[in-house]
Amino acid sequence: MTMDSGRRAFLRWATAIGGFLSLLFAGVPAARAFLSPAFRRTREEKWIRLGEVDQFDPEVPTKVDFVDTVKDAWVETRRLRSVWIYTEDGETFRVYNGRCTHLGCNYFLDEDKGVFQCPCHTGFFDLKTGAVLGGPPPRPLDTLDVKIEDGILYARYQDFHLGVSDKAAV
Numbered sequence: 429m430t431m432d433s434g435r436r437a438f439l440r441w442a443t444a445i446g447g448f449l450s451l452l453f454a455g456v457p458a459a460r461a462f463l464s465p466a467f468r469r470t471r472e473e474k475w476i477r478l479g480e481v482d483q484f485d486p487e488v489p490t491k492v493d494f495v496d497t498v499k500d501a502w503v504e505t506r507r508l509r510s511v512w513i514y515t516e517d518g519e520t521f522r523v524y525n526g527r528c529t530h531l532g533c534n535y536f537l538d539e540d541k542g543v544f545q546c547p548c549h550t551g552f553f554d555l556k557t558g559a560v561l562g563g564p565p566p567r568p569l570d571t572l573d574v575k576i577e578d579g580i581l582y583a584r585y586q587d588f589h590l591g592v593s594d595k596a597a598v
């Protein structure tokens with residue numbers, strides 16, 4: 429090996445190592461910045477304005493639909509959600525997530541029978557308590573946290589795992 433070819437080999441190695449280190453130092457923070465939203469899971473509070481408390485008649489369930497915006501990493505999705513509001517006295521309120529606890533279908537008010545009915549697999553729920561009266565749902569309707577501010581009723585919207593007996597937030 430001549431002195432020249434030895435120097436050239438050394439320079440080639442030095443360049444390769446330098447390039448690798450540059451890539452490492454510049455690439456790792458860039459990759460982390462790019463990927464971190466994918467690993468970031470935030471559960472933000474969503475208080476939904478449902479309306480003035482005196483608009484809800486006692487013992488008459490009221491449905492409120494709204495658009496829920498969900499951010500998953502870089503993807504923002506909008507989905508139609510609903511809640512059912514029930515009050516016996518116009519002062520205290522139960523607000524149910526509008527998804528059936530079996531597989532998530534939207535249930536409806538069956539006025540003739542005085543129950544909530546899920547059309548997908550014929551599940552029935554009690555209006556006052558959300559208890560399962562019949563069919564496959566494994567747990568009562570999911571109640572949401574509520575608050576009243578300046579005469580306005582709000583519910584903290586959350587989805588819960590479906591098809592299981594425990595109520596666990598998604």
Ligand code: FES
Nearest residue numbers: 528530531546551
């Ligand atoms: S989804 Fe409601 S009973 Fe199956």
